[in-house]
Amino acid sequence: DIDLTQVKESGVPVVWILGGPGSGRGTQCEHLQLKHGYVHLSSGDLLRHEVMSGSKRGLQIFKLMEMGELVPAEIVIDIVAEAMAAKVQGATGFLIDGFPADMEEAEKFEKQVVPVTRIVYLELPSEEMMTRLTKRGNFDDKKEAIIKRVEIFEKKTLPVIEKYCHKVVKVNANRSAVDIFPDMLSALQGELTSGGRAVIQ
Secondary structure: OOOOHHHHHHOOOEEEEEEOOOOOHHHHHHHHHHHHOOEEEEHHHHHHHHHHOOOHHHHHHHHHHHOOOOOOHHHHHHHHHHHHHHHOOOOOOEEEEOOOOOHHHHHHHHHHOOOOOEEEEEEOOHHHHHHHHHHHOOOOOOHHHHHHHHHHHHHHHHHHHHHOHHHEEEEEOOOOHHHHHHHHHHHHHOOOOOOOOOOOO
């Protein structure tokens, strides 16, 4: 069992960065991590890392990811929570990128770990997602898997954005990373029209 006491007691903001596959979440999170000391955790990277470790859990994940299927919520939450517990000391906040994938993950995370503070949604048309991912080429970026991931995002992740609409700030991701970044900052500083309070000083 993971000891989440420090994570729960830290009281730091937890921000979910959502957007379809290829919406540029990772790039934006890396900028925010460098500039504001937030800890960036990418659910996709954490899962791929687990696959590369060759563990039994990793093998199970690999088979699902290769087909573009969702990894069970319990496994994803365990892996994200482990990473949070390992990095909570000195963290000014967490940017959790590509998570939650569906309602089950969202609800379990809020119950088992901590409630989410803010959700930033990087909006991108699905045709653009396809184009960007085809150029990228991870083991889970094969055409059939990409189509499936885009479908899953639309069917399963969009309802999360609808349900948590009071915590969501939308950012247009259909432009260059450099143009998106000021809006990402504004989204966290509570300056965008659909703002909410500042979670970054």
